[in-house]
Amino acid sequence: MASTIGDLGEFGLIERVTARFPRTDDVILGPGDDAAVVRAPDRRVVASTDMLVEGRHFRRDWSTPRDIGHKAVAQNFADVAAMGARPTTLLIGLGVPADLAVDWADEFAAGVAAECATAGGTVVGGDTVRSDTVVVSVTALGDLGGRAEVRRDGARPGDVVAVAGRLGLSAAGLALLDRGLDAPEACLREHRRPRPPYAEGPRAALLGATAMLDVSDGLVQDLGHLCAASGVTIDLERAALVPPPELRAAAAALAGERSADATALMLAGGEDHALAATFPPGTELPDAWTRIGTVAPRSAEADAAAAPAVTVDGRPTDAAGWRHFG
Amino acid sequence: MASTIGDLGEFGLIERVTARFPRTDDVILGPGDDAAVVRAPDRRVVASTDMLVEGRHFRRDWSTPRDIGHKAVAQNFADVAAMGARPTTLLIGLGVPADLAVDWADEFAAGVAAECATAGGTVVGGDTVRSDTVVVSVTALGDLGGRAEVRRDGARPGDVVAVAGRLGLSAAGLALLDRGLDAPEACLREHRRPRPPYAEGPRAALLGATAMLDVSDGLVQDLGHLCAASGVTIDLERAALVPPPELRAAAAALAGERSADATALMLAGGEDHALAATFPPGTELPDAWTRIGTVAPRSAEADAAAAPAVTVDGRPTDAAGWRHFG
Known part of the structure; x- marks a missing residue:
C-alpha cells in the first residue's frame, strides 16, 4: 500500500483523486486526456482562478485537508456565482510534498467532492506536482444560461x-x-x-x-x-x-x-x-x-x-x- | 517606484501584469471582475490546467522569467491543440516571494504575452499570491470550431x-x-x-x-x-x-x-x-x-x-x- 504521495506517483495520485468525481451533464470529456471538454450551452463560459498557499491561505494545523478542499472550491465557485452564472466544472492544480500522506490527498479530494455536490459542479481536470509546501490552484467554469453577466461596473445612483x-x-x-x-x-x-x-x-x-x-x-x-x-x-x-x-x-x-x-x-x-x-x-x-x-x-x-x-x-x-x- | 512585488501589492501586480494583454475576439469580459467571460462559439469549451514549480519545472538560474512565461503558456496551449482545438484564453495563478523584483513579474508577463501572440490566445484572468518559491499555475481554454475533439482512445489497428x-x-x-x-x-x-x-x-x-x-x-x-x-x-x-x-x-x-x-x-x-x-x-x-x-x-x-x-x-x-x- 502506498502511504505517501511519493510512493503513489503522479499518475497514481491523479487517478485516485479524479476517480471520485461524478460526470455531470456539463461534462463531455472528463479527466484523463490532454484537456477536458465542457458544455457551454449559451456559447459563453465564465472562468475564474484562485491560488491557495499553505501558511498564507490555510494552515495544516488549523484546517483539515477536507476543510481545505471545501474552501478551495467555495471561493472559486463563489466568483462564478458572483457573475450570475451557475457553477459547472473545476480544474485543480495540486502541489504537494512527496512525503505527504496519501490520506491527506484523499481527504482533500473528499472535501472538494462534497463542496462540488453542494454547488452543483464537478471536477474535469487537474495536475499534481511536487512542491515543498501545499499549493492548491483552482479554476472554476460556469454557465450563464442566457442571462447577461453581472459585472462590477453597472451600479447606478439610487440602487x-x-x-x-x-x-x-x-x-x-x-x-x-x-x-x-x-x-x-x-x-x-x-x-x-x-x-x-x-x-x-x-x-x-x-x-x-x-x-x-x-x-x-x-x-x-x-x-x-x-x-x-x-x-x-x-x-x-x-x-x-x-x-x-x-x-x-x-x-x-x-x-x-x-x-x-x-x-x-x-x-x-x-x-x-x-x-x-x-x-x-x-x-x-x-x-x-x-x-x-x-x-x-x-x-x-x-x-x-x-x-x-x-x-x-x-x-x-x-x-x-x-x-x-x- | 515599487521595486519589489511586496512594495507593489497584490492589486498593483495584477493590474500591471494584466494591462499588457490584448482583448481578442474570444473575450467578452477580461481581467478585473470576479470572473472572465469567454466566447464558446460551438457550445463546448476545451480546458486544461498545469502547475509549474520553481526547482522542479524550472530554475531561475537556468531560465529567464521571460522563458518561464513562454513555457507556461506553451505547455498548456499544446494540451488544447492536442484535442484539435484552437487556443483562445488563459487564466494564470502566480505565487511569488514578496521580495521578488517587479522586473521579474514584468518579464514573465512579457513572455506570456509573446507566446500568447504566437498561439493566438490571450490572458483573461489570474490571481497573484505570496509564496516562498515561484509557482505558476496556468489554465488554458480552447475552441473546437465545430470539430469533434480528438481523444486518446480512438486509435485503431492499421492507423x-x-x-x-x-x-x-x-x-x-x-x-x-x-x-x-x-x-x-x-x-x-x-x-x-x-x-x-x-x-x-x-x-x-x-x-x-x-x-x-x-x-x-x-x-x-x-x-x-x-x-x-x-x-x-x-x-x-x-x-x-x-x-x-x-x-x-x-x-x-x-x-x-x-x-x-x-x-x-x-x-x-x-x-x-x-x-x-x-x-x-x-x-x-x-x-x-x-x-x-x-x-x-x-x-x-x-x-x-x-x-x-x-x-x-x-x-x-x-x-x-x-x-x-x-
Whole structure:
C-alpha cells in the first residue's frame, strides 16, 4: 500500500483523486486526456482562478485537508456565482510534498467532492506536482444560461445595496484560531468551510442586479472596488448590519483586540464569500438578500478630496480589508 | 517606484501584469471582475490546467522569467491543440516571494504575452499570491470550431502514427544545463521555450486523426498512455526517427551519459510538446507531420505477459519517461 504521495506517483495520485468525481451533464470529456471538454450551452463560459498557499491561505494545523478542499472550491465557485452564472466544472492544480500522506490527498479530494455536490459542479481536470509546501490552484467554469453577466461596473445612483450570505464569521474564526480559542465553533467552521450562497448569484441576475461581487477581501474594500468600477459611492446603514449571536459571542471572546467589534468584523472581514449586489430601486428582494445600503453619485469634489467611496451612516470607516502583500 | 512585488501589492501586480494583454475576439469580459467571460462559439469549451514549480519545472538560474512565461503558456496551449482545438484564453495563478523584483513579474508577463501572440490566445484572468518559491499555475481554454475533439482512445489497428514538432531537444537542453554546458544553443532554447506546433492540432482533427496527444513526458511513455486508452499497441520505426543535427551535436557533447544517444533522447525526452497522433491508413499527411510508426492490435497474450505496448522495430525499448514523484 502506498502511504505517501511519493510512493503513489503522479499518475497514481491523479487517478485516485479524479476517480471520485461524478460526470455531470456539463461534462463531455472528463479527466484523463490532454484537456477536458465542457458544455457551454449559451456559447459563453465564465472562468475564474484562485491560488491557495499553505501558511498564507490555510494552515495544516488549523484546517483539515477536507476543510481545505471545501474552501478551495467555495471561493472559486463563489466568483462564478458572483457573475450570475451557475457553477459547472473545476480544474485543480495540486502541489504537494512527496512525503505527504496519501490520506491527506484523499481527504482533500473528499472535501472538494462534497463542496462540488453542494454547488452543483464537478471536477474535469487537474495536475499534481511536487512542491515543498501545499499549493492548491483552482479554476472554476460556469454557465450563464442566457442571462447577461453581472459585472462590477453597472451600479447606478439610487440602487439598493444588498448582501446574501454571511459577513464577518470567517474573519472572527481566524482571529479566534490565532488566539488559540476554539469557540464559538460556528465562526471557526465558517473560516474553515465558508458557505457561499451559490444559487443567489443567478437569482440576483434574474432579479436585474446591476452589479455584483463576492466578498472575499472584506465588505468595505470589495464594495470600494465596485464603486470604483461603477463611478459611484455607497452608504451603508449600520442598523442593517446586525451581527448574528455567534459573531457577538466571538467579539466578546476576542475583547481587547482591534477585531473585537462585531460590526467591524462584518465590515472588514473577508472570506465568508457572501454575495454583495446592487439592485434597481424598488426591486423586491427575496428573503436571502438583506438590504444594507444605497448607491449615490460620486461628486467631483469627493474625487478631488480622495474621499472614501464607501461610508457607514454617512461617515468614513476605517475597516481595512485583506492585503495579500502587506 | 515599487521595486519589489511586496512594495507593489497584490492589486498593483495584477493590474500591471494584466494591462499588457490584448482583448481578442474570444473575450467578452477580461481581467478585473470576479470572473472572465469567454466566447464558446460551438457550445463546448476545451480546458486544461498545469502547475509549474520553481526547482522542479524550472530554475531561475537556468531560465529567464521571460522563458518561464513562454513555457507556461506553451505547455498548456499544446494540451488544447492536442484535442484539435484552437487556443483562445488563459487564466494564470502566480505565487511569488514578496521580495521578488517587479522586473521579474514584468518579464514573465512579457513572455506570456509573446507566446500568447504566437498561439493566438490571450490572458483573461489570474490571481497573484505570496509564496516562498515561484509557482505558476496556468489554465488554458480552447475552441473546437465545430470539430469533434480528438481523444486518446480512438486509435485503431492499421492507423499510421505521426508526429508534428520537435522530439528530444528539450531533454537534451536540460541534460546540457545539468552538465554546465551551454551548447548546442538550439537545445537549450527548446528547453527554455518549447515551440509546440499549435496549428497542427486543429489541422490533424480536420485530417481525421483518430487519437492525439502532446508529448510532455516522453514519446514512448505518452504513446503508452494512448495505447492503454485505445486498447492497441504501437510499433515505431527507428529509421523514421531521424535526429536533427543539433540533437546529434548535443548527444556528442553529452557522451558518456545515459542520455547521450540521440534516438534515445527522441524516444524518452519530454517537454518539447510535439503533437503525436494516429491517422487512418492512407491519410495524406502534410509536411509538418512525419510518419513514425503503425498501430497494431493488442493481443490477449501480450496483455497476460504485460508486454510493453510501444516497441521500436518490434523490440521493447527501455526509454523511460519523466516521473514527477520519482
